Amino acid sequence: MTTTAQTSDRLRTAIPGPQSAALQRRRERAVASGVPSVLPAAAERGGDGLLVDADGNELIDLASGIAVTSAGNPAPAVADAVAGQASLFTHACFMVTPYEGYVRVCEQLAELTPGEHEKRSALFNSGSEAVENAVKIARHATGRQAVVVFDHAYHGRTNLTMALTAKNMPYKHRFGPFAPEVYRVPMSYPFRDPAGMTGEQAAARATTQMAKHVGADNIAAVLIEPIQGEGGFVVPAPGFLRAVADWCSDNGVLLIADEIQTGFCRTGAWFACEHEDVVPDLVTTAKGMAGGLPLAAVTGHADVMDAVHAGGLGGTYGGNPIACAAALATIETMRTRDLAAAAGRIERAALQRLRALAEGDNGIGEVRGRGAMLAVEFAGADGEPDAERATRVAKACHEAGVIVLTCGTYGNVVRLLPPLVIGEQLLDEGLSVLEHAITA
Template sequence: MSTTSAPPALAQSRSVLTAIPGPRSMALARRRAAAVAAGVSSVLPVYVARASGAIVEDVDGNRLVDLGSGIAVTSVGAAAPEVVAAVAAQAADFTHTCFMVSPYEEYVEVCERLAELTPGTHEKRSVLVSSGAEAVENAVKTARRATGRDAVLVLDHAYHGRTNLTMAMTARAMPYKTGFGPFAGEVYRVPTSYPLRDPAGMTGAEAAARAIDVAERMVGADRVAALVVEPIQGEGGFVVPAPGFLPAMAAWAQAHGIVLVVDEVQTGFARTGAMFACEHEGVVPDLIATAKGIAGGLPLGAVTGRADLMDAVHPGGLGGTFGGNPVACAAALASMALFESLDLVGAARAIEAVVRAGLEPVADASPAVAELRGRGAMLAVELVRPGTLEPDRAAAAQVARACAAAGVLVLTCGTWGNVVRLLPPLVIGRPLLEDGVEVLAGALRALPA
């Protein structure tokens, strides 16, 4: 764990002055109900006034420990001073030209840095977009154009975004897909490796063989343009596949000319204790999709991959009006410098040690906790009805509410909504992290046995 070279603007301590939500947040909620579409939901019913480091301060003056990072976005800390300075300087120069009209150096430099940071020593190219879903969709477009094939393989429990194509690729219906079809075609789902719920003793290689068998029978390897995988599944429940699963899937893809697309939108940029999660098992993707933590809170995504694949797309086939916005690029360059100068890969590993020390005794003692899992600063607790593996969504919601009431922001996820996940900023200080983890531990202890 570390801190940015410039001190955070807010005190890095928890302080609850009112009920959560407080009166000003409740007033804003009433205004929201009259102006914001009901389909937009929020995890925490408080309205933010300021955020800094690993603290979110609401409009009622409460300071909450942020163990969510805006879903793995503010990895270098909220309002990191270095990012703020880079954004201000770039905004003073120009805020937009559209790279497809009048290009600029910042876009080129982000692509150069991505070539250096992403796995593999091969020649690479990148395209910059505005979100993770756009990145995944452009990776699929690229794979289809390069291979001349149509089919796309995805895994059970996957989440890849909210566009029409990425909704088709996403496994969970509610809230992501229900009522929004029909979806894009030629997307096929195969079993993943979910050690908690797989047959006892199933190895990663056996889980891969199961997935490959389904793919070859249902689709045929010669029809598949891309195999799209999350090295650790995010919205699906922070599912870490059994060792050997990803390498076996990658080897099969390579043997059949299938483009391996690794979706590192949530796992990328030091989050799991490696710069990219696929590095834990030495997997080198053909294309890698990134977003979230890349730009310190500004909207930016990217597809980076083998030059021969990326350059197979005709000029004008990739891009978008706001893709690689210069202000977002400046934020990304500042953020990427912090990942290295502050050793945030090492910080993620230190966070894991603290969280496991605080939660493992609770997990071992509680029949409601089926598993504590994850890597680095991407950790989760799966909750079940005691004595079974039946998912307990209500328990996860109860834990999240209890944490919020005490001034700690945690998120839930999972196919059944029964997983409590932690994504703290990588710059969180140890005392603040220990405080947040103890609040979470108390909420877990309060679950019925």
């Protein structure tokens, strides 16, 4: 078997193998075609940085289910906690009868999220739900309606979060009309901003538009990913986030940090806002929070969260007891294994190699990221996005048994989200395949 990237000895068949191909045929008859898969390999079991498919192929996982299985897949403590809770009760609905797991998760969120102020949390099922509820809370607490978001942003697939999301295809195309009172301003994107633009200058560009086009007195919240995810792993210039936060504070606007992809040690800190000492009014979390189980949260200032009337927040499954047990075990695993530090080690190992590769490749526009949230943007000398090359590189990695993802407004970014527990040897092997795919 040959591919355009070096082929791992971990592969027993081509990708997809016969068992995965058989499942694909069943899938085509049963699953809506609007739900795609990046890699047609049927997962059967996991490990610390590996997924094993139905044909016995060991796939090096540099995606973590889109930043979800950060602590392992499964982490032993998470598997034990899930089994233990499932043997007691699987559901109660916290709005009907409360239980300790929900309260303990909220206590942990109060301790871990940025700031020493008194906090409250509400639990939900998905990142989209968390963002939508954060907007609800902000509007209710401020009495204002407008919400400001940024170019390249991604916040979800519900009706309101589609309005908040920047990219049309595939997230918004022909799904409108969308929710009103959403306004978009420029993000700090150092690779594509004018040369020499500082974070403070980029923030002034954005906040000037907020003031002139919307009016500060009309804005309930500014919603921002501290590092953008689907939009291309865009790391804003230093000072940008701080300046936006200061403008919000000066104008009575709530700052909502969407930490759904960046949170829970992914960037080398528990939350990405910590890199600039920014304390948001509200934080949304999900993904890496519960070791693969569906759980999300909004955490914020007690007075803001408690402004909503009883019954205004909730949901049948939000804060499911099994998901809460998984979250508590995930958080404990992150603490005991110091996975924030592990993300820093991944950053140092990967960026050194990828930046060295970029020095000799005029088709790599930028290598960037923090912690275990890293990206390679492909672009020509004039900055023109090269989505076709990003697609080819990802395809070559997949054929060689390494799971990577693409992203970006222009589809020209290959992103890496390895589990924070990945071993050095396995990471090295995965990076070698990626390097070979890029040079080939």
